[in-house]
Amino acid sequence: xxxxxxxxxxxxxxxxxxxxxxxxxxxxxxxxxxxxxxxxxxxxxxxxxxxxxxxxxxxxxxxxxxxxxxxxxxxxx
Numbered sequence: 001x002x003x004x005x006x007x008x009x010x011x012x013x014x015x016x017x018x019x020x021x022x023x024x025x026x027x028x029x030x031x032x033x034x035x036x037x038x039x040x041x042x043x044x045x046x047x048x049x050x051x052x053x054x055x056x057x058x059x060x061x062x063x064x065x066x067x068x069x070x071x072x073x074x075x076x077x
Contacts, residue, residue, distance in 0.1 A: 001025045010055040
């Protein structure tokens with residue numbers, strides 16, 4: 001099954017930040033594949049679901065705790 005994400009989801013990958021544009025599910029015996037367009041150069045890559053993190057979103061408190069220390073440090077400087 002292929003699912004087109006509309007709108008795209010901002011994600012963190014081992015190669016940097018990007019926009020997830022598709023999710024491919026090959027079935028119960030294989031991990032989900034995420035198709036991501038990288039922000040830095042626009043290259044489209046496939047990533048295993050274990051390599052993807054949803055980027056911090058302060059409105060919905062997604063991954064807020066992961067980046068709280070960094071943003072508190074920046075705010076005090």
